[in-house]
Amino acid sequence: MEHFFTAQLDRVQVRHLPLDDNLNGWSALLPARQTRATLRGKLAADWLVVGAGYAGLAFARRVAENRPQDQVVLIDAGVVGDNASGRNSGFAIDIPHSVGSTVAELTTADNYKRLLQSGTADLRALVQRYGIACDWREQGKFQASVSPESSPAMEEYARALETLKVPFELLDKAALAKRLGTGYYGLGIFSPGCVLLNPAALTRGLAEHLPANVSLFERTPALGFQFGAPSEVQTPEGQIRARHVVITTNGAAAQLPGLSNQLVNLSTYASLTQPLSAEQRDRIGNPDDWGLTPVYAVSGATLRYTHDHRVLIRQQVRHTPRFHNRAADTARQVSQHRQIFLSRFPELQDVAMAHSWSGLISFTRNGAPRWGKIGPNVYAAVGCNGAGISKQTVAGSTLADFASGVDNPLIADMQALGQPSYVPPRPVLDLGVNAYLLKENWAGRHEV
Structure with missing residues (x-):
């Protein structure tokens, strides 16, 4: 494999x-x-994992289990549960969003299906083993x-599910209204395989039940790297020397050699209502909890009706090259979320929004993740491209097996996904991404 780092320099x-x-x-x-x-x-470790999201938590756990005598350090710039992994919509998706029509695309879809289902199964086992309330x-x-x-x-999506041999139901307007409580x-x-959950609670629970040879430090951003044998990483108040460094920070990783000009960073925005009262639930037919993704991911709205009777709306996508989301940026989206909510549930005019927030997603131009060894004793699992709960969990665990020399057939599936294609530097990147978002918003303008 090609190396992008010059040892010790x-x-x-x-x-x-972020x-x-x-x-x-x-x-x-x-x-x-x-x-x-x-x-x-100062601290010394065998493995330093930078980023305590799904990939980082999964890597730290698996490498600690593979090598129980090794010391593993896991750091995060923020707080577990409040980082990007805790801010998504809470879908642990078990199948790829799209398949395509070429032989290569169909093969990649099968790779993704196996990976996503394995990631979901791993999380299910951990939730059950430790009683994680998520x-x-x-x-x-x-x-x-x-x-x-x-x-x-929609017809293309149905054909994709048939190709993947995934069972599904096709529902008309009346059937949807009965299941969702909205006739919109x-x-x-x-499709039956997706898991709905509270992502902040899941990441907290995973972090609280790491193996004993994993040390987690929060509010500990990596400010400087000197890669070598060993590598040294500088933090605001400390320094870590490690034999191996693993990068799982997604978007912020674009600042590192071997990962630049590969990642595009976007922000999405979400709002969550107050819980519906029993009388308010009756107005919409008292449905069971559900999750819904739009046919056009950029322009449409992702919705959930949660187990505690709240409605989640996630909509709006913005290019965020410096990974910053201010409260004012989020506030500008709240009125749009309110309009989306009332268009679906006009009977619920008296239900207020309780929380609104933003989250970061890292994409690659061709949809392939950056996964594997990127230099001597340096590894990465970045470029989640959405569906990150299951996808990044299995990316982290398979990378740990790969780095530890442990056989795992899913490693071949990860490698088969390929590597990210080149993205240009700013400001050309800004122009390209914003043009793409405008095009997607126009294509899906009827779906808001």
């Missing part, structure tokens, strides 16, 4: 750290938690369209 300073200065609604629903200590002073609900997932103009896209959608497809 690469020194890198991190210029931009910032979300708005309260994550999922975390706000949970009891207060005692965060882990910030690293102070509202784990095996409710499946709806994909729905509003306008007849989107019927070809005209056509829907239900």
Whole structure:
């Protein structure tokens, strides 16, 4: 494999750290938690994992189990549960969103299916083993369209599910209204394998039950790297020397050699209502909890009706090259979320939004993750491209097996996904991404 680092010579300073200065609604629903200590002073480790999201937590756990005599250090710039992994919509998706028509695309879809289902199974086992209270609900997932103009896209999705041999139900407007409590959608497809959950609670639970040879430090950003044998990583109040470094920070990883010009960073925005009263639930037919993704991912709205009777709306996508989301940026989206909510549930005018927040997603131009060895004793699992709960969990665990020399047939599936294609530097990147978002918003303009 090609190496992108020059041993003992690469020194890198991190210029931009992820910032979300708005309260994550999922975390706000949970009891207060005692965060882990910030690293102070010097520390030595066999493995340093940078980023305590799904990939980082999975890598740290698996490598610690594979090598119980090794010391593993896991650091995060923020707080577990309030980082990007705790801010998503809470779908542990078991199948790829799209398949394509070429032989190569069909093969890749099968790779993704095996990987996603393995990631979901791993999480299910951990939730059951440790009794992680994260509202784990095996409710499946709806994909729905509003306008007849989107019927070809829905038909393509149905063909993809048939190709993958995934069972599904095709639902008309009346059937959807009965299941969802809203008559807004005209056509829907239900597939049974998706899990709905509170992502902040899941990441907290995973972090609280790491093996004994894993040390987690929160509010400990990596500010500088000197790669070598061993590598040294500088934090605000400390320094870590490690034989192996693993990068699982997704978007912020674009600042490192071997990962630059591969990642595109986007922000999405979500709002969560107050819980519906019994009388309010009766107005919409008292449905069971559900999750719904739009036929057009950029322009459409992702919705959930949660187990505790709240409605989640996630909509709006913005290019965020420096990983910063201010509260003012989120506030600008709230009125749009309110309009989306009332268009689906006009009977619920008296239900207020309780929380609104933002989250970061890292994409690659061709959809392939950056996974594997990127230099001597340096590894990466970044570029989640959405569906990150299951996908990044299995990316982290398979990377740990790969780095530890442990045989795992899923390693071949990860390698078969390929590597990210080149993205240009700014400002050309900004122009390209914003043009793409405008095009996607126009294509799905009937679905809002």
